[in-house]
Amino acid sequence: MKIGYDVSQTCSSKSGTGFYADQLIRAIAKQDKGNEYYLLPRFYDYIQGEDERATTVEQQNFKNVVVQEFSDKDALFGSLDIVHSNNFRYPKDIRAKKVVTIYDVSFMDRPEFTTEANRMFCFRGTFDSVMNADIIVAISEYTKERIKYYFPYINDDRIRVVHGGNRYTLLGEKENVETIMEYGLTSGEYFLSVGTIEPRKNYETLLKAYRDYKESNRNGYKKLCIAGGYGWMEENFSAKIKKYGIENDVVITGYVSDNVLANLYRYCYAYVYTTWYEGFGLPVLEAMNFAKPIIASNVTSVPEVAGEAAILKNPENYGEFASAMDELARDESLYDKMCGLSAERAKVFSWDNAAEKMISIYNELGAK
Template identity: 30%
Template sequence: MNNPVLILLESAMMFCMIDLCIDARMAFCSGIGVYIRQLVPFFNAAPFRLRLLVDRFDQPWCCGIEQILFRAPIYSVKEQLQYPLKVPKCDLFWSPHYNVPLLPIRAKKRIATIHDACHLALGTFEKKMYAKWVMRRALARSDRAITVSQFSKVEIEKFVGCGDLKVIHVGINRNTFSRKPSSEEIRKKYRLPERFVLFIGNFKPHKNIERLIRAFSKVNVSGLELVVVGKGTALGQVLDEELPVLYSMAEMFVFPSLYEGFGLPPLEAMSCGCPTVVSNAASIPEVCGDASVYFNPENVDEMADAIRRVAVDEKLRAKLIQRGLERVEVFKWEKTAMEHRKVFEEVCFA
């Protein structure tokens, strides 16, 4: 039998609005930026009254939402000094990254997302000490903390030694990332070969591109070339709208990373019907499940064998494409947003 008191309380909660402020200044910072831009629109509805901290006005992705200009550089002393002035009086302040206000602010409750422990696992001694200090304070000053994978939860708890972390996987936008027709315009623009293996990333050591280049030199499949796209590469960064076309044109996508808190690119590739060959390190198996061919990212010969196997086996490629399309159905931004909303409401109504 339903408890009438609980029913009344639940009904009352439905009519309780939550003043929510989100630090959205990193909306175009790689994976964190995707996370912010995809989730924020879901919070611009009851029970939330939404305001954003932004580093510039007139951004199309958040038009129609109340905004507060905050131009202090990220990770700066000036930023920390201005946080108490910029964060308005509100019920809840959400930091979608571990760079949180260290001084008191006017929010009643606070939540932070810590995406990974990369700086703690791979940084220099100085960077590790600084990251540990900041993360501990982020956790201490937050009423709840979120992370994006079970792997990250274990890593953060291992390095920081504290924190009640809620794991919420991020999503993939199937409207953006879907199979696209081949484009001769893009092929000419980037001088793409007829058959190519695609890597998207940068030259940070944990992206492991040097081993990938060495491995690919051992693949020896006629007509197959390696295309490397991203900041600091020969082709540079591509436009967002070109990414799904590149994934769709590629023979396969390879992801040799040594460390990822989540790792969206394999899911983007899967969503575009591109077979994926990925590292078996960090969070990547948690994300890719049975929809990828795996290799040890520190073993060049094993990496080369995995790429070669997918390149020469049409049935395997077809199986990976089908499993990839099934796998991405697990990761929907609607589900991610719903789980965040639940955490926000639990914290505010606690």
């Protein structure tokens, strides 16, 4: 079969969707030597202009191809048997079987966390996919449930759950404590949170929790590091930090490379995730990969990923997070227990398993 695979979200600074598309196709490449894969750095109207930075796979049955016309009129695109979209765009005007990954429906569940333009764009892609795609891939059981909530008449068999996996490549990144020292951080002396700075991540709760934690530990407290680039609707984030009087103890790294990210995880004391909404919650799994204790929100898909291996709290209550941070820092036995639980839970999610499920979906469609 010839399979077109959307890698448009991997062209620049990758967020969750880009990491999912990147890691999945790399895992697929390890297992599938027979089907032909055409990786598409441009996908319909999503053109970042950095095609050379898109995910590539150095394997005989993989090619990166820039398509100019997304229809059957294009010689290559028209010859594909399957097209897999990874960015909320429904692959229309083609005869190929259509697979669409839907990461979440936060734009409907929590519309206040995004812009009008993005909300309408995501809704159109999701609506067209639900109505017409051959297979919809949900990245968690939670996302599948929410899709079915809004579209109750969709055939259950058309939605397949393919969980993300653990980025073991992060563990292979070179250990270098000087990486974190450049940000004024010390090994074991900071709480870490990772993610784009945007309303959905609920960083204000984290800032309030950290303020209270610091107040309770004036004689010895750990710093807070937030690793992520600025997204939308958080133009005054620096002012919020100053408002809570913690500007000397909060580090904002901006978007970081995998090597820096790996070392931030490796040397942090614990991971704190106050998010309002996640389709999967990859950073939780990444922190578990480094056997770090997790304090996280008890909502959406986070409990599905974390299981019993995290201290789960209400994201509406910053006091709960502050108390958990304080308790973890004071109770060595609890700390050690949570480290062990994280390490075990990290083994549950594998990109190899995800790739096996995805290849099975492709083969199923190819046989129809």
